[in-house]
Amino acid sequence: MCGIIGINSNKPVSATIINSLKKLEYRGYDSAGMATINNGLINEVKSEGRVENLEKNSLVQNMEGTIGIGHVRWATHGLPNSINAHPHSSQNVSVVHNGIIENSTILKKFLIGKGHKFKSQTDTEVIVHLITENLKTDNIVDSIKKTLKSLHGSFALGIIFKDQPDLIVGARRGSPLAVGYGPNENYLGSDSYALKSMTNKITYLNDGEFCIIKRDHVEFFSEEGTKINKKVLKLSSTEEKYDKGDYKHFMAKEIEEQPNTIKNGINEYLDMSNKDINIYNFPWKSNEITSITLIGCGTAYHSCLMAKYWFEEITSLDVNIDIASEFRYRKNRFKKDTLYVFVSQSGETADTYAALDLCKQSGVKTCAVVNVVESSIARDSEFVLPIHCGTEIGVASTKAFLGQILILYILALKLALWRKDIEKNNFNKKIDDLKKLPKLIEQTLLIDNKIQTISNTFNEAKGSMFLGRGFSYPIALEGALKLKELSYIHAEGYPAGEMKHGPLALIEEGMPVVVLAPRDNYYKKTISNMQEVIARGAKVLLITNKSKDEVISENIWETIEVESTNEDLLPFLLTIPLQKLAYYSALKKGYDIDKPRNLAKSVTVE
Numbered sequence: 050m051c052g053i054i055g056i057n058s059n060k061p062v063s064a065t066i067i068n069s070l071k072k073l074e075y076r077g078y079d080s081a082g083m084a085t086i087n088n089g090l091i092n093e094v095k096s097e098g099r100v101e102n103l104e105k106n107s108l109v110q111n112m113e114g115t116i117g118i119g120h121v122r123w124a125t126h127g128l129p130n131s132i133n134a135h136p137h138s139s140q141n142v143s144v145v146h147n148g149i150i151e152n153s154t155i156l157k158k159f160l161i162g163k164g165h166k167f168k169s170q171t172d173t174e175v176i177v178h179l180i181t182e183n184l185k186t187d188n189i190v191d192s193i194k195k196t197l198k199s200l201h202g203s204f205a206l207g208i209i210f211k212d213q214p215d216l217i218v219g220a221r222r223g224s225p226l227a228v229g230y231g232p233n234e235n236y237l238g239s240d241s242y243a244l245k246s247m248t249n250k251i252t253y254l255n256d257g258e259f260c261i262i263k264r265d266h267v268e269f270f271s272e273e274g275t276k277i278n279k280k281v282l283k284l285s286s287t288e289e290k291y292d293k294g295d296y297k298h299f300m301a302k303e304i305e306e307q308p309n310t311i312k313n314g315i316n317e318y319l320d321m322s323n324k325d326i327n328i329y330n331f332p333w334k335s336n337e338i339t340s341i342t343l344i345g346c347g348t349a350y351h352s353c354l355m356a357k358y359w360f361e362e363i364t365s366l367d368v369n370i371d372i373a374s375e376f377r378y379r380k381n382r383f384k385k386d387t388l389y390v391f392v393s394q395s396g397e398t399a400d401t402y403a404a405l406d407l408c409k410q411s412g413v414k415t416c417a418v419v420n421v422v423e424s425s426i427a428r429d430s431e432f433v434l435p436i437h438c439g440t441e442i443g444v445a446s447t448k449a450f451l452g453q454i455l456i457l458y459i460l461a462l463k464l465a466l467w468r469k470d471i472e473k474n475n476f477n478k479k480i481d482d483l484k485k486l487p488k489l490i491e492q493t494l495l496i497d498n499k500i501q502t503i504s505n506t507f508n509e510a511k512g513s514m515f516l517g518r519g520f521s522y523p524i525a526l527e528g529a530l531k532l533k534e535l536s537y538i539h540a541e542g543y544p545a546g547e548m549k550h551g552p553l554a555l556i557e558e559g560m561p562v563v564v565l566a567p568r569d570n571y572y573k574k575t576i577s578n579m580q581e582v583i584a585r586g587a588k589v590l591l592i593t594n595k596s597k598d599e600v601i602s603e604n605i606w607e608t609i610e611v612e613s614t615n616e617d618l619l620p621f622l623l624t625i626p627l628q629k630l631a632y633y634s635a636l637k638k639g640y641d642i643d644k645p646r647n648l649a650k651s652v653t654v655e
């Protein structure tokens with residue numbers, strides 16, 4: 050997704066803007082640009098591709114100015130090229146924008162009628178000319194207020210003005226935006242990552258608010274243009290040093306970090322000495338919650354689906370799940386005794402945030418399961434369960450997935466205990482098994498060479514299927530998503546029992562099919578489904594867990610055995626080979642593993 054940086058300083062800003070844009074690279078983008086004000090002029094430089102292309106531009110190297118804005122763009126309107134890159138500028142105004150302006154076509158017609166000339170295909174450019182038009186009659190605050198009122202859709206904006214070279218305006222609606230405070234300078238950023246290397250003092254704008262950032266102070270305004278006071282937060286930690294270490298890719302590092310991810314989560318929530326779970330300050334009594342609705346996108350949605358099976362198995366709660374982009378447009382019947390849980394690694398996913406906003410407007414209970422505790426979803430939920438997996442840079446989520454399902458499993462156990470849905474000794478047994486999970490993940494991570502070889506077959510195929518039942522079904526979906534988003538090969542996750550209702554027709558000689566069949570309650574049924582696809586020529590990769598019993602089937606192409614453990618926990622282990630399969634497939638294809646094409650780490654547009 051797009052990223053914004055703005056700096057108002059007593060010293061030249063171009064190098065710092067470039068460095069900050071590099072920190073925003075993880076968000077995924079296709080072009081970059083920046084603008085400063087110097088000697089009464091707006092200097093704008095933009096480039097296609099990576100930030101280093103911008104950095105190499107000689108105009109940037111000689112760029113003067115102590116006030117400036119920068120942007121990395123993930124194209125929504127208009128091709129990814131330097132013309133459509135941000136900032137967009139008129140003679141008097143320069144703008145960087147995250148989000149989508151839904152009424153840009155009408156506004157463009159109106160502005161062309163006023164004589165404004167457009168250079169790009171973007172929706173953003175209408176903002177530039179609208180402000181320029183309003184400045185003809187109004188001061189800065191009124192022209193900003195009037196402009197924002199005319200915009201439909203979502204935005205986070207950074208704006209500089211030729212005739213006001215001492216200020217930056219920031220404005221937010223539906224797309225995150227933060228202000229940072231430094232010595233003799235202040236900042237604007239689309240998230241805390243962009244600002245962490247310069248400050249740990251942050252103020253987040255809420256929807257509708259805008260601000261005027263001077264070098265030595267910042268003023269905040271409500272949608273109506275009245276001055277408001279805002280809290281200055283101290284970020285949880287100074288900038289985390291995240292680099293690849295000895296790994297070729299962040300994703301490889303993050304896969305290997307998963308034993309620690311689980312250890313961190315267990316240490317955070319488990320009270321080992323009392324064999325209990327600590328969920329501090331949970332704001333509701335257990336009898337105030339009779340059902341749970343879990344909401345997320347992509348991998349986070351798969352976490353919700355995984356949790357559904359655990360909640361149903363361990364508690365007596367009714368459990369619903371939904372994809373956030375569906376939930377937000379549904380005719381929802383909000384219930385006071387339902388806990389709405391929003392699962393999101395970044396905490397900035399637009400659809401998930403919009404679903405949360407809907408729930409907040411309906412006054413129902415909201416809880417966030419997130420990795421970024423300073424994120425919008427975390428800040429706007431009544432209660433937050435952090436997953437503590439550290440910064441996840443790879444666009445393809447790995448350790449955050451395991452972190453999410455761990456916290457959801459822990460929540461299910463705790464609610465079950467509170468509601469007396471589970472006997473204490475059964476609870477204790479599950480806690481004991483959970484404590485052994487990091488070690489089991491470590492052992493499962495050792496399965497590597499075989500997967501590297503197997504990945505070749507998936508690369509040569511025109512498509513593949515991932516099958517599972519019960520607890521394994523969400524993992525089948527997650528495994529298919531990983532292969533799709535990393536190696537650009539079509540892969541479909543499907544309930545194993547559903548194959549005979551149509552998709553069996555897809556199976557042809559040599560087609561690779563992953564079958565997740567751990568020795569759990571669904572094992573026998575899934576093995577029969579496996580035999581159905583083998584009989585039609587599929588090359589089956591069976592992923593099961595170690596057992597003294599032989600697998601009762603022939604003609605299995607390859608078998609991978611993960612460690613054995615409590616059935617509840619097998620999904621954690623089944624996930625590992627699938628993450629590696631996708632990684633090695635993409636590695637062989639030479640694709641950009643940490644930044645797959647067309648994707649972004651945090652999807653802050655609808």
Ligand code: AGP
Pocket residue numbers: 346347348349392393394395396397398401444445446447534649650651652
């Ligand atoms: C997963 O590998 C993808 N990167 C994507 O599906 C991601 O899970 C989804 O966009 C949700 O992101 P979030 O967890 O930050 O809300």
